[in-house]
Amino acid sequence: MKNKNIKIIMLAALLSVTLLQLSCKKDYTDPTRATEDQVFSSAKGLTGAVVGLQRVYTLGRASTLYNLITINGLTTNELIVVNTGNTAEVQLAAGGTLVDGNHSMLTTYWTTCNKAVYDADLVITNANNLSDKNYASGLIAYASIFKAMSIADMAQFWEKVPVGTGTNVTFIDRVEGFKKAIAVIDNAITTITVNTISSSFISSVPAGIDIGNTLNALKARYSLYAGLYTQALAAANAVTLSIKSTFNFDALSLNPIFEVATSTNNVVQPKDSTLGLVPALAPSLTDGRILFYTSINPTVAPRYRINGFGNGVATAIPVYLPGEITLIKAECYARSNDSTNSKTFLNAVITKTAAADPFGVGANQPPINSFGSYAALLDEIYKQRCIELFMSGQKLEDMRRFARPTTERKRNLMPYPLRERDNNPNTPADPPF
Incomplete structure (x- = not known):
């Protein structure tokens, strides 16, 4: 039923x-459809x-x-x-x-x-x-x-x-x-x-979306992006990490990454085992998340292929990852000058095994005992976010928030569509980069 x-x-x-x-x-009327x-x-x-x-x-x-x-x-x-x-x-x-x-x-x-x-x-x-x-x-x-x-x-x-x-x-x-x-x-x-x-x-x-947990997870994410760290931490603490919330797909409603890119090998693929990070921040080759998010084709280029949440027609894509919520906590504590709690939550992601994660995302790396400086702690949080949240659409925001060099990205902000500009005189000027 x-x-x-x-x-x-x-x-x-x-x-x-x-x-x-x-x-x-907006004028979304269509005479052939229901009013x-x-x-x-x-x-x-x-x-x-x-x-x-x-x-x-x-x-x-x-x-x-x-x-x-x-x-x-x-x-x-x-x-x-x-x-x-x-x-x-x-x-x-x-x-x-x-x-x-x-x-x-x-x-x-x-x-x-x-x-x-x-x-x-x-x-x-x-x-x-x-x-x-x-x-x-x-x-x-x-x-x-x-x-x-x-x-x-x-x-x-x-x-x-x-x-x-x-x-x-x-x-x-x-x-x-x-x-x-x-x-x-x-x-x-x-x-x-x-x-x-x-x-x-x-x-x-x-099925798929857990409404209550998703609302709190999104509130935590956007509060972090807005610099509201106390609010972000409270929202993150309200998320039950063992409960999945996903966009589900099937044979008729296909996973869009698999449909367009993975299955065709004709559009985009992962860069390599660095997951797009500069050498100083690249994951260890023993980091379990490399093989989670990428696979290897030894004979047909490109060598690195999409895996993870784009590896099948019906593979669900998380609305958020438990690791993201844990890293939000780590960053909120760091931004509030509480390095002790920050390190605890950061190491929880660094040491997490695939078996301990609802989605199987696990670094399985040894804990970091000392980060040396506040700047180094933030660098590690950025690094772990980039690896844990690979191909989640969150990295550009992180690059700006963590003040990464503009040479590490192709644009900082995007130009407004001309069709918007042509129809709306209030459209702002385009950013220079």
């Missing part, structure tokens, strides 16, 4: 989601909309998830381009002025993020009108996850992000964008605290 219900909801999602409008000037009033006036229609949000975020080459991982990976040297015919990827790998407002992947990424915010707002507003507050609570929390991620995903690449959706929207600083994402999450946490999510909602959406 659950599978049948989900198929019905997925059909509703396909009817309710209109994709790829190309600016913040917004029809879709967003019932629990069934609203459920179809949130399932649609997940599909747009996770499925295919145009998805936010694929572009987040790939744009980030090429910009930070995690990935290389296999086929020079992939123009957009080649431009990212070269960086600098070759990445401009016409860049197709950035335009798609910008559009899907803004579309998710637009649809999530509709779900959150209309869910409040439902009589079943427990079902509404699930809708609001689920939509809030994708709204918060989409706002923060833009804040990771652009200097300023839209304050909302509509005609000629204004922009806010990227750090304020992270804070806006946190506010969305806080509202969702309050909502599900007052009205527990109903089991009927959980059974109506795809």
Whole structure:
């Protein structure tokens, strides 16, 4: 029965989601589809909309998830381009002025993020009108996850992000964008605290995402990015590390990294065993995470291939990793001048075995007894984040936060899509690099 219900909801999602409008000037009407009033006036229609949000975020080459991982990976040297015919990827790998407002992947990424915010707002507003507050609570929390991620995903690449959706929207600083994402999450946490999510909602959406833990994990991530270390630590402490939260895939809804890159060996692959780190920070060759995230092809180039969370059609991709949460704790303590606790949590990741991790991500390295200096401690936290969170789309933000040399990345921030600039006079000036 659950599978049948989900198929019905997925059909509703396909009817309710209109994709790829190309600016913040939103006009998402389509005369061939159900009207917004029809879709967003019932629990069934609203459920179809949130399932649609997940599909747009996770499925295919145009998805936010694929572009987040790939744009980030090429910009930070995690990935290389296999086929020079992939123009957009080649431009990212070269960086600098070759990445401009016409860049197709950035335009798609910008559009899907803004579309998710637009649809999530509709779900959150209309869910409040439902009589079943427990079902509404699930809708609001689920939509809030994708709204918060989409706002923060833009804040990771652009200097300023839209304050909302509509005609000629204004922009806010990227750090304020992270804070806006946190506010969305806080509202969702309050909502599900007052009205527990109903089991009927959980059974109506795809399995994989643990809503409560995901909200706290994302709050910890974005609080860290905003420099709110006390808040980030509290949110990290609220996450149960043994519980997985994943984007799930199957034979019909394929893992986008496997579908586009791994299976074809024609787009991108990992750079090498350094995982994109400079030699001074590269992982030890005995670090178990190298073989988790990469495999070796001894006969056909390139030698290093995608493994880990891109190694199969149905391989789930984590929304967050337990190791990320532990490293957030280590960094929060370090930034608060508590080196003792910082070292404890940092070594918890360094010594973690694959068997001790819900996803099998384990370095299995000896503990570091002394870091020598505060700067060295931060360098090690950065290093461990880059290894533990390889191909998660988080590295560019870390490079800026840890003040890594700009020579280690291809761009610092991205130019705004020309289609946005052409339709919105409030679009900010492009950053120089």
